[in-house]
Amino acid sequence: MVDHFLDEILHPRSIAVVGASVSGPGWRFLLPLLRRGFQGKLYPVNPKYQEIGGLKSYASLKEIPDTVDYIISVVPAPQVPDLIRDAATKGTRAVHLFTARFSETGRPQAARLEQEILELARQLGVRIIGPNCMGVYYPAWGISFEEEFPKEPGNVAFISQSGNLAGETVMAAALRGIRFSKVISYGNAIDLNECDYLEYLAQDPETAIILMYVEGVKGGRRFVSTLRQVASVKPVIILKGGRGEAGARATSSHTASLAGSMEIWEAALEQANAIEVDSVEELIDMAVTFRFLPPLKGKRVGVTGGAGGASVLAADQCEMAGLEVIPLPQGFREQLKNRGVSVWDWLSNPADLSIREDDRLTVKGIIELMSQDPHFDLLIVMLHVHRHGDQPDMTLDDFLKQHQLDGFETVSTKPLLAVVPERSFGIEGWDNVEWKLSCELRSRLVSNGIPFYPTIYRAALAASRMADYYIRKDGR
Amino acid sequence: MVDHFLDEILHPRSIAVVGASVSGPGWRFLLPLLRRGFQGKLYPVNPKYQEIGGLKSYASLKEIPDTVDYIISVVPAPQVPDLIRDAATKGTRAVHLFTARFSETGRPQAARLEQEILELARQLGVRIIGPNCMGVYYPAWGISFEEEFPKEPGNVAFISQSGNLAGETVMAAALRGIRFSKVISYGNAIDLNECDYLEYLAQDPETAIILMYVEGVKGGRRFVSTLRQVASVKPVIILKGGRGEAGARATSSHTASLAGSMEIWEAALEQANAIEVDSVEELIDMAVTFRFLPPLKGKRVGVTGGAGGASVLAADQCEMAGLEVIPLPQGFREQLKNRGVSVWDWLSNPADLSIREDDRLTVKGIIELMSQDPHFDLLIVMLHVHRHGDQPDMTLDDFLKQHQLDGFETVSTKPLLAVVPERSFGIEGWDNVEWKLSCELRSRLVSNGIPFYPTIYRAALAASRMADYYIRKDGR
Structure with missing residues (x-):
């Protein structure tokens, strides 16, 4: 106990x-x-x-x-x-x-x-x-405030001042492979508050990662010292509601919270090495990243799977997110040359394989080579299922083979993040094969322990924030 | 001609x-x-x-x-x-x-x-x-470089240095209700270049909105003056590839482009009143916004449809995106009071109707009231289809009625933006009712000329950028 x-x-x-x-x-x-x-x-x-x-x-x-x-x-x-x-x-x-x-x-x-x-x-x-508030979701103890929440427990905890947001987060995170140890929706927090829950979760052996949605804290000084202590033990990822003027008004009519000064807030989070995010989507991205990847202490990324402009933009977005998109190392190029890859001198990072003339190099092969190269700390592969609308019977294995990706799930020994876009289909697209293959692909990734993200920016930002966390932690 | x-x-x-x-x-x-x-x-x-x-x-x-x-x-x-x-x-x-x-x-x-x-x-x-490059897609003339592109023409043009990106953009924009006048993928641009295409599209009566994806321009001076002239006639929305170091290397191996200095680039765009975006997603958001909304010259937004934390975060994200989430005007509150709405003093903007005790006020009613109030320049409604997984036969009309939204499509006389989230379903969710209803909802929105966005931040950012464009334009 x-x-x-x-x-x-x-x-x-x-x-x-x-x-x-x-x-x-x-x-x-x-x-x-x-x-x-x-x-x-x-x-x-x-x-x-x-x-x-x-x-x-x-x-x-x-x-x-x-x-x-x-x-x-x-x-x-x-x-x-x-x-x-x-x-x-x-x-x-x-x-x-x-x-x-x-x-x-x-x-x-x-x-x-x-x-x-x-x-x-x-x-x-x-x-x-x-x-x-909505109270407690503790699947291992048979307690839930929504019938539809997953029954299986996991190692992510979520303390949320909003019950609705807790519900949306649990359901959306479940699609990304996240299961929860305990979720506590705590509303106005007149007695038990965020510090009590944090202190408990820091000790809780069922919890490895702590997510928070906070509108206002009850005692600033206790919160700062509690957060610092807890975040030194487990990653704490925080989404703050009421950061602007209108949001602060809204926190008051939602949970009677005083939103407080953002300057003090951000200083406190930085001091504590807590990870701040800007949206529920980013909150879930961080949960997925800490859940599926080993601690990341470097930011040199190898990128592949994209073609043309998407590959150029992937480089930009990785850099905007704080990763280093290093040039292909010389030894890497030499390996390509030795293998007889004709574009050995032309290929860059991101590795856009749409330029290759032959099949001496596959996307899977690039992932494998990058994974073996000590210059890369992590890899990102873009997996866009599109332009298969005329092949309604295509299976995921067909797709992976056609794109020379079969078996890619097990080939990387480095942290590997996948990008699988979300879509805004209308009713004419709701049962189309591209959507179905994307859904299958996501399930396959989850079952192989590979985190996926809907855009490369979000993948890169999550990886970069995780590396920042461990680099700061090691520096203390 | x-x-x-x-x-x-x-x-x-x-x-x-x-x-x-x-x-x-x-x-x-x-x-x-x-x-x-x-x-x-x-x-x-x-x-x-x-x-x-x-x-x-x-x-x-x-x-x-x-x-x-x-x-x-x-x-x-x-x-x-x-x-x-x-x-x-x-x-x-x-x-x-x-x-x-x-x-x-x-x-x-x-x-x-x-x-x-x-x-x-x-x-x-x-x-x-x-x-x-992939060349020309001109549906009204029967020319296309992809068989699957929409056959119907529209009023949005796209000049793209990447053919692959042009293809992805056309298909993704089509889901959002966008059709194209002309799309030109122009690659290395050794002869005809972005300035020629821009000059033409400025005059083209079939084109009202111009999108661009550029890796590098051929002559800086001509580009700046051409862009200034064209952007004064029609909105020009630009996505730049090769903004960082790695991206610049990638542009070189993609279209042999010199990415150029970002400082000069951004100054040129600002001077020209062109609209810069950071991703394909944002490029499409702007196309949708200019396509479906009238010119927006103010930023005071009324928001509804969200509940709890989602409503608080909606306020934050609108402000982060540059909109003004004004407090509910006094006259607005008095109208609520006169209608016998018990939460007339408690409700705020965003209007979170999950707090109401009775049905004197519906989401549709709030949209109508906000639309009549001169303090609002635009409205955003959040339409999240979730927690209906146990009602597999639910129709869109059932859903709208249950959420007191039936008929909301025609009730606003102000620019109205809708938020319909995208999802990362796995294969177990690919044919579920929430996804189907979301798809139906999107089709319904498009057919009613209401632009939709997957997140409130993206809706707010697009509206804010559009207002900036018209405000700057009027100031010249």
Whole structure:
């Protein structure tokens, strides 16, 4: 067991869903607990029902003939003080308040009620997750706030001030091969806050990588020192909401957060060697990069798979992202020459194989050669499935063979990143073969442990940020 | 007719494909001319065949019993001087040299041959498109270098130094509702160059918007003055390849271009009020924006459709992109209050409707209200189809109704941009309902003339760049 009070809270042996129902949020929170193998006791609480989802429904918390470790509250805000009082009588460690409409409304009365709840909880020794949040997704313990989340656990944790964003991130990251240890949506954070969760995850053996979405922190000084400590143990990747004026206004009406000064924020992150990103997409890119690649401590990249202008732009975008697109090393050229590759003197990095005249060199062969050359720290291969619309029966293996890529998945001994573009198909394209092959290719990459990215810029930026993290870490 | 020599070149009444064949590039260039309604005479030239694609094949250009306006050359480089000589005897105005392996190889002999060809062509009065390029896609005249390109014409022109990039751009832009007037892939540009094409397109009544992909320009001074003149007439959006060191090396081995100094380049573009972009994706975003929106001269944006953190981040990303996310105007709030909207005081911009308690306000209603408010210059609506995986039979109309969006397409009198995310599905997701609905939604948007973008940042950046263009233009 981990020596942190959150470890007990996150391993409840009994859960009550107060405000459970046969539809709406009261069902939405109960359903995953019913279906996802939660091993503890489960108590729906709602006086309107005798039974919900095949379980006896209790009229109140007090009627439950046992202790209740953890409570999910779906009742309206005015009922929460009584809920906290009842929870205290049941030995409850923590209450997750999905319940909202507190300080985030900007209304004084709602803010007063929130404060009252906090004081009551402190007084009675009940900890609070939220309010105004989706709570916990902990697949290994059978807890989820969305029925559709993956059931298998992984080693990435996500602390998110927004529940909706947590949901979108889990689903989008799942497509990229990411599975989660724990995801905590924590909303207004009146009691337990980002520092508590960070401290816990730093110790959590199930977590190797920590993602955060933060709108505002509760205590700046504690946050800075906590972040520094945690980021020295595990990579922490942070997306900040409310960076501009309008965003700061929006954080206030979303989670009642003070967005704070961006200068101080960025200085704190840099000092802590935390990795800041600008969007959910980049947050997931970093998760994928840390999940699938070994620590990267250099930035010299070898690029292949592109043709013509795409290859030129690949060079630009790698450099813009902070990587070094080195010229082909002399020894590399000599190897090409010795193999009888006619374009040995003309080929460059990025290696655009559309210029070759014969098949003495394949894309797979280039990856292999670059992987053997000590001048490269990492490799990026561009895999664009296009112009196959007239071959509806083409399989992925056909495609890979045709592009001399068959077996490329296992050929690199260096960190290898793949680029597989996303598309904006209309309905006329939704079932076309290029899209299907791209989907198959992504699944193949994930199962081979190769991270993929929709653009080369995003691949390069993720690799560059990872290298920065390890270079800074080693320098300390 | 347009008073520019390129107008005649681009309206050939006869075309010879020299090096035509029954497969490979010699077939690839002939096929679209056969199938896409080219109205002129078509002459395959190859002594190895009697007939190609149902047409008589000529042993040489000279055997063709008529003038030949335009030639597509697919023969190897050493045969090109003779080809030019023969062309001159046939009254040919221009030769498109798909033929490559000239100066881009970096080999002195190949560069000498290229120079010899140029001198010969000048001497004999034959103009050259290329070499090392895909040539012309002019759907209204039945000319294309890819069989799969859309047959319908549009009002966007694209001058691209890379043929591959031109192909990718045409296909990706087509998904976003863009059709083209003329696309010219011009490669090494030894004779006709970017300035000739620009001058022509400025006059071309079929072209309203000009896209460019440039690796290097042939004469800096002429380019700057041409660009200034052309960009004052029509929006010119430019993607520069070879902006970094490695990219500059890559331009040299791709089109033998000198990438040039980025400082001078950027100053020239700013002076000309041309719009610079960083990627093919952004190039297409700008095409879509100019194609579908009226001139935008203000940057005050109203945003809706997002929930929670996505809404907060939408505000940040709009500001990062240069838009002004103004607070909800007082009159706007009063209207909400008068309608009995309970969250009238709490709602902000972005308008996150996930906080509302009742249905007095719909997303469609917010778009309508914002559209009527003079404080907004443009609107962005986020349309994320997700969490419908368990409703495989859901239709787009069901979805729009469920999200209170039915009829939103026609409700705005202000420029409206939509955000429809792209996805990285694996094979398990390739035919799922969320993807299908997203595809249907995109088609619906295009048919209603509403531009869509995969992220809010890209939507906001495109709108902001368009406003900058018109604001600068008006200031001159």
